[in-house]
Amino acid sequence: KAGVTQTPRYLIKTRGQQVTLSCSPISGHRSVSWYQQTPGQGLQFLFEYFSETQRNKGNFPGRFSGRQFSNSRSEMNVSTLELGDSALYLCASSLASFVDEQYFGPGTRLTVT
Amino acid sequence: SQQGEEDPQALSIQEGENATMNCSYKTSINNLQWYRQNSGRGLVHLILIRSNEREKHSGRLRVTLDTSKKSSSLLITASRAADTASYFCATRGSGNTPLVFGKGTRLSVIA
Numbered sequence: 001k002a003g004v005t006q007t008p009r010y011l012i013k014t015r016g017q018q019v020t021l022s023c024s025p026i027s028g029h030r031s032v033s034w035y036q037q038t039p040g041q042g043l044q045f046l047f048e049y050f051s052e053t054q055r056n057k058g059n060f061p062g063r064f065s066g067r068q069f070s071n072s073r074s075e076m077n078v079s080t081l082e083l084g085d086s087a088l089y090l091c092a093s094s095l096a097s098f099v100d101e102q103y104f105g106p107g108t109r110l111t112v113t
Numbered sequence: 114s115q116q117g118e119e120d121p122q123a124l125s126i127q128e129g130e131n132a133t134m135n136c137s138y139k140t141s142i143n144n145l146q147w148y149r150q151n152s153g154r155g156l157v158h159l160i161l162i163r164s165n166e167r168e169k170h171s172g173r174l175r176v177t178l179d180t181s182k183k184s185s186s187l188l189i190t191a192s193r194a195a196d197t198a199s200y201f202c203a204t205r206g207s208g209n210t211p212l213v214f215g216k217g218t219r220l221s222v223i224a
Binding site for chain 2: 004033035037042043044045048055056058088090092101102103104105106107109
């Protein structure tokens with residue numbers, strides 16, 4: 001089976017712009033989670049989707065949003081980018097929600113200048 | 114906020130030695146998982162141990178869980194240079210709670 005894929009892998013944006021990141025889960029996986037990883041804060045949970053419904057949301061401002069499509073693919077959007085949004089954004093998929101181990105994609109490295 | 118706290122933050126050992134990493138957490142859990150990350154890439158799931166389990170093995174990995182002390186340890190035996198990576202513990206609480214990661218232990222295995 002193909003693993004979790006994330007596009008793009010690298011992205012450079014300017015403050016104030018918005019960005020959309022994409023994640024394709026492993027075939028058959030219905031749960032997708034997003035994490036932000038920075039050197040200072042570590043891995044922080046953003047949100048989790050299961051069957052197109054947001055099941056949980058982390059402690060991030062409303063500028064961070066996401067959605068899941070009927071084919072389980074997911075996108076996350078960050079509007080009005082700030083320098084502090086520079087991070088590695090990781091997507092993970094699992095068979096079900098809240099129980100199983102997660103399979104991570106390679107991440108999207110976002111740099112905000 | 115982080116639930117798990119790994120100890121030590123960094124560990125350097127010679128190839129062939131054993132590496133032990135510890136994880137402590139604060140609240141009750143449904144399961145605890147260990148992940149490995151190489152150089153800022155995606156995480157790889159290593160092992161999951163449920164709250165009613167005390168020990169689990171997978172190849173050269175041994176994980177223990179002590180729910181009374183709210184702690185877990187990951188032992189890598191006969192380490193190899195390829196084991197050089199960051200290792201994270203992650204806890205899942207009961208109900209609809211997300212996976213919460215610690216800040217990780219950076220392991221360097223010197224050939």
